[in-house]
Amino acid sequence: MRVRLVLLSFWLIVIWPALPAGSDRLLAQTPLGVDDIVARVQQAFYYPGADLKARVKMTLTSAGGDTRLRDLTMLRRNGKSGEQQYFIYFHQPGDVRGMTFLVLKYPRRDDDRWLFLPALNLVRRIAARDSAQSFVGSDFTYEHVSGRDPESDRHTLRGEEKRRGKDCYIVESQAQAAAEYSRKVAWIDKATWLPVEEEYYDIRGELFKVFTADEIRDVNGRATVTTRTMKNVKTGHRTEVVFSEVAYDVGVEAEIFSERYLREPPRRWIQ
Amino acid sequence: MRSIGLVGLIFGLAFALPHTAHAQASVHGFAQFNSAFRATGADCPPQMACDVMRGEERVQLKLELSSPDGRAGALARLDLFHDTIGDEARVDLREAYVDVGGRRISARLGRQVVTWGLGDLLFINDVFPKDWVAFLTGAPLEYLKFGSDAAKVGAYTGSIGAEVVITPVFARDRAPRPDRLFFFDPMPSLTDRVTQRPGTDFGDMQLAGRLYARVSRFEVASYVSKGFFGMPAGQPDQAVPTRLVFSYPRLNTYGGSLQGPLRAGVFSLEGGYYDSRDDESGSDPTVENSQTRWLAAYQFQPHEDLTLAFQYYGEFMRQHDAYLRTLPQGLPLRDQLRQVASLRVTQLRRHQTLRLNLFVMASPTDRDAYVNPSVRYNVTDELWLETGANVFWGQEHHTFFGQFGQNSGVFLIARYEF
Secondary structure, eight states: OHHHHHHHHHHHHHHGGGSOOTTHHHHHSOOOSHHHHHHHHHHHHHOOSSEEEEEEEEEEEOTTSOEEEEEEEEEEEEOSTTOEEEEEEEEESGGGTTOEEEEEEOTTSOOEEEEEETTTTEEEEEOOOTTTOBSTTSSOBHHHHHOOOGGGEEEEEEEEEEETTEEEEEEEEEEOSSOSOSEEEEEEETTTOOEEEEEEEOTTSOEEEEEEEEEEEEETTEEEEEEEEEEETTTOOEEEEEEEEEEESOOOOGGGSSHHHHHSOOHHHHO | OHHHHHHHHHHHHHHHGGGSTTOEEEEEEEEEEEEEEEOSOOOOOTTSOOSEEEEEEEEEEEEEEEOTTSSOEEEEEEEEEEETTTTEEEEEEEEEEEEEEOSSEEEEEEEEOOOOSSOSSOOSSOOSOBBHHHHHTTOOGGGGBOOEEEEEEEEEETTEEEEEEEESSOOOOBOOOTTTOOOOOSOTTOOOEEEEOOOSSGGGOEEEEEEEEEETTEEEEEEEEEEEOSSOEEEESSSSOSOEEEEOOEEEEEEEEEEEEETTEEEEEEEEEEEEGGGTTSOOTTSOOOEEEEEEEEEEEEETTEEEEEEEEEEEESOHHHHHHHOOTTSOOOOSEEEEEEEEEEEEETTTTEEEEEEEEEETTTTEEEEEEEEEEESSSSEEEEEEEEEEEESSSSSTTGGGGGGOEEEEEEEEEO
């Protein structure tokens, strides 16, 4: 009996590091179907960790080579049943410096958004269409930043192939609800469940945007897209987004996502 | 001399503080050129800046400090500008405050801009000082508000917040002045004028409070304030007047607001009661009667980068009978109800670097209107240009917008941010 207990303990100690914990458990299971793949992508791409802090630098480049920089700090916190909160503080450019942006994201309905304009000391609730609205003038929409409900599309598994050096599933998504695309084809890395490339087709079936995950890094054991690009192949305009100082599970308090901190940005988090 | 000392102090701090123990400091700001031209061809009185309403070069320095743990901070926003019309250089400390506090309670002490309420250029529960001269002469919108020398104390728990703003010394609105603007003056022949401002007694201290909460997807707030009207009341000194005495009558306000999602947009409701403490019976013709004010607004995005916002606003005068009974002969008569409707259309183009704006506000009861089209282009991340017009129209020369008819004109702003 005693020997058995010792053996069991020994076995547990050996096996423990291999056991997935918490939300990662989902990621470690073998997929059953395309909706399962999509759910895992959603988890790996938009929901990793209980919270996230990152410095985000977006470079908008026009077809003519003209560039604009958007430099911001992003805080994200996961709530209950798929809800999320985002807090964004703008460092650059000068005309938006000190501006803050709060998004309360709910599954299956439009998000709530507030903007704080420091020069006017004014908090304004803003109405925006999630699906098509560009985020700060970039090639990314609000949905690209905070995610789109998987139920808004019909997904089909189109096969598997190697893409950008990764073994990938090919998932095609047909928009069933309002979207900026009618069809999206995504290459999903089987190892990390992150999209390494996406193609967006418009209503005429023409390719208009291409997303690429240019750099994927391990951050606290979580695969993270640290450099990504969205290129509009019709206009030649593109946006490159670099995440630096990424940290998960840093303990961002729930109260940060409130009007108070829009007006008084939490210095501890945005420095 | 004082201003040079102030500039020196701020710069001294800016350079000294980064070297102190890990405090974070940053200096930013902008250089700006701003001009406005009257386009009505009006015959101006000799003392008035006529065709050129504004000509100004301005530098703003913004210094921000933050303690290493982020629990305390400070901000100073200092404007140095040259007014080409008066040919004078000036210093304006727009804001200077210290933030202290923790999770539950915090305070902001010093000169600060406070903005409450839901209206777009329509103010009900926002009783904080406004610079109407800047607004009417084509300055950037942020100059409509200026800082109060105040202490703001807030207490917060969950999604509920309570804030009190204590302003020990009254700051009046910057009202239109005859050296820059045409406006309605009921007694133009009385040129001997004095102004009496509220004192510095505790009884003259202004208080404003706001209690707000987020309930599900809705935001509710209630507001209360004790203070003075921002615009003065002119009282003739005797029956056959020789002098006009301006004072700031007492005003208490009580109000509430509600905001939330409606279909694909956002609706806003706000209401307030203006309790005119120095004229409760409504029989003093020089002091504003008590009023009820309300606002209903809706904004939505019919298309990417296009936003439409509608507002309907009303003002209902209490004791209109007493007002009619006591109104001196020859003064224009105001209706009991003033209604205003507005529409703002904002279109962003070229990856949100080009902003086209049209704001139209009209009153069917006053039969007057204000139209403000503008275009702003961010040439680079540092440099933006804006041009637009302020057009005032009214069937009568004494109504809210009608009185400014001869100030209609165009403005230009060029700002380099650093």
